[in-house]
Amino acid sequence: MKTIPILPLQASLPAHALAPAPAAAQPTAVTRRLQIRVLRFNPAHPEVAPHWQSYEIDDAAGMTLFIALSEIREKLDPSLQFDFVCRAGICGSCALLVNGRPALACRTLTQNLDATFTLAPLPVFELIGDLSVNTGKWMRGMSERLQTWVHQQEAERDLRRLEERMEPELAEKIYELDRCIECGCCVAACGTARMREDFVGAVGMNKLARFRLDPRDTRDDDDFYEVVGDDDGVFGCMSLLGCHDVCPKQLPLQTQIAFLRRKMVAMGWR
Known part of the structure; x- marks a missing residue:
């Protein structure tokens, strides 16, 4: 029986055949x-x-x-x-x-x-x-005018009293409105804010809607009407919705303005 010799692997192919193929030239990206x-x-x-x-x-x-x-x-x-x-x-x-x-x-x-x-x-x-x-100066003035904090009418403060439980669904609604970062985009996009120096803008109405939802705030709609029921508040909004289009946090500004306006209209017709 004839024996076939087995050659070493390195001898089976020429050296140049074992060398890696040169990488294909990549097109140079043009920097814009x-x-x-x-x-x-x-x-x-x-x-x-x-x-x-x-x-x-x-x-x-x-x-x-x-x-x-x-x-x-x-x-x-x-x-x-x-x-x-x-x-x-x-x-x-x-x-x-x-x-x-x-x-x-x-x-x-x-x-x-x-x-x-x-x-x-x-x-x-x-x-x-x-x-x-200076957005901070404008936001501070608006907050002071609208009194954007929780109001509680108590004859005497009870520091030991526990806070009442809030339903998770309501807490989520309040949190959603609290996500406002006061960037001023909604004010800058507002046609009314360009014409009326004292207009509170969507940011102001969003804040009031937030406290209107909060059960810890003891103010009623009469109190809210006093601060936002005029042409510098909900009745000055022309519903162009520029604020809604540019909000970087995608807050439901259109919904909250409509909600607050319905409440204030009801108070005005009384």
């Missing part, structure tokens, strides 16, 4: 260049008129407007003013106009925008400079 036009104005220097200033930076995966503005301030223009705190859509500080529409800078991805877009400060609120506005 962003042109960001920012409305600049500093009230501390009124001699310089409001004007548009353009900045160019490279787009990047996952880049938000907050990251873009930070890069501009760090590398191009340290004088640029804008607001931020949490960078997670929780504090509401970074709200601005993106192509004329209110939005949060930290939650807006540049990849969802055209290569050229505009940024401007929120209207209605006091301008600090460039994209920075």
